[in-house]
Amino acid sequence: MVLGIDLGGTKIAAQIFNDHWQIQHSKRIATPRHYRGLTAALTDLVRWAETATGAVLPVGIGSAGLINPADGLALAANLPIAGNPFPAHISEAVGRPVTCLNDSRALTLSEAVLGAGQGCRTVLGLVLGTGVGGGIAIDGRLLEGPSQTGGEFGHVSASAALVAQYGLPLVPCGCGRTGCVETLISGAGLSRIGAVTMGQVLDAPAIAARRGVDPAAQAAWDIWCALVADLVRGLILTVDPDCIVLGGGLSQILGIATDLRAAVTTAQFSGFPVPPIYLAQGGDISGARGAAYAAVMAQR
Ligand SMILES: [Zn+2]
Structure with missing residues (x-):
């Protein structure tokens, strides 16, 4: 068994999985506002x-933000972990190593191994929501490097040609x-595009919902799709994934x-071919589940 924790800005969801990745126990709590309360x-x-x-389980935590491998400090916009050596502190408090990873990377790993990307060698996860992130999994493992920023697709520059x-x-x-590109393809980003084409700010x-009936809303959607497609195009040119898995709130559209x-x-x-696009x-x-899987892999 293994414990996976999804640490979000408003709630923390903990799931205990058995060896077949079925949920055995779940618990949800509100995210404490302060660092000390959060680690507790x-x-x-x-x-x-x-x-x-009745067991000492491997623990994986997926959370928004980044851990800077240079100093071990967290960088996060919506969590009270920013500026703290979060992985070190939580491992110390728990009394054994805890696996911490970015939540978009966790989703990518989960979908690559146990979800929509099963059977694909290279899986590109793209999370479109309040922010934009993702990850790349190859042969069931996350592609990771020395800066730990791989997968921060939202901070790639938006296409200058499309912006102009x-x-x-x-x-x-x-x-x-x-x-x-996040400033134009996140949820707030689509609102910004809508403000240009529709002359009003809608979420x-x-x-x-107005696509198809309102040409200006359709235009906003088409521009949004073109911006996301340009980002995906760059990623195809770089890693040529076998499939793309969409997560995040906007993937519900x-x-x-x-x-x-x-x-x-x-x-x-x-x-030229394009990879299939699946929903998480x-x-x-x-x-x-992805954080839990990462924790199991870390013990091997
Ligand atoms: Zn940015």
């Missing part, structure tokens, strides 16, 4: 898992740069996989 809550969840199973063509705004990103689901596949086909070299199968447990 996570430690309590590990103790809960030990009590529930559609008169899109270049706005500062949370990372400190200006013009990151992403409202714009998606009806028809998104079909529309993105069409946009990627347009962006790809004429006549793991639902809201995929992050915890």
Whole structure:
């Protein structure tokens, strides 16, 4: 058995999986606002898992943000772990090594091994939501490197050609740069595009719902798809994945996989194949499952 924890900005979801990756026990709590409370809550969840199973389990935590391998400190916008050596502290509190990884990487791993990407050698995970992230898994393992920033696709620059063509705004990103593609393809990004084509600010689901009936909403959606497709095109040119798995809140939009596949086909070299685009199968447990899987792999 193994404990996977999905650490989000508003809630923490803990799942205990058995050897067949079925959920044995689950627990959800609100995310504490302060660092000390957060590490205490996570430690309590590990103790809960030990009590529930009577075993010392491997522990994996998937969370937003990054751990800088240079100093071990966390960088995160919506979690009170920023500036703290989170993995070191939580391992110390629990009393054994805890596997920490980015939540988009966790989803990618989960989907590659146990979800929509099963059977594909190279799986590109793309998480489209409040932020934009992802990961690459090859042969059931995450592609990881010395900076630990691989998969931060949201902070690739948006296509200058598309920004100019559609008169899109270049706005500062949370990372400190200006013009990151996340500022145009996150949920807030689709709203920004909608403001240009529709002259009013609507949230992403409202714009998606008006496609087909409102040409200006359809135009916003088409531009959004073109921007995502341009990002995907760059990733195809780099790693040539066998499939793409979509996660995040925006992946719930009806028809998104079909529309993105069409946009990627347009962006790809004429006549060349494009990978299939699937929706993540793991639902809201995929992050915890990926973190749990990473924890099991770390023990091997
Ligand atoms: Zn950025």
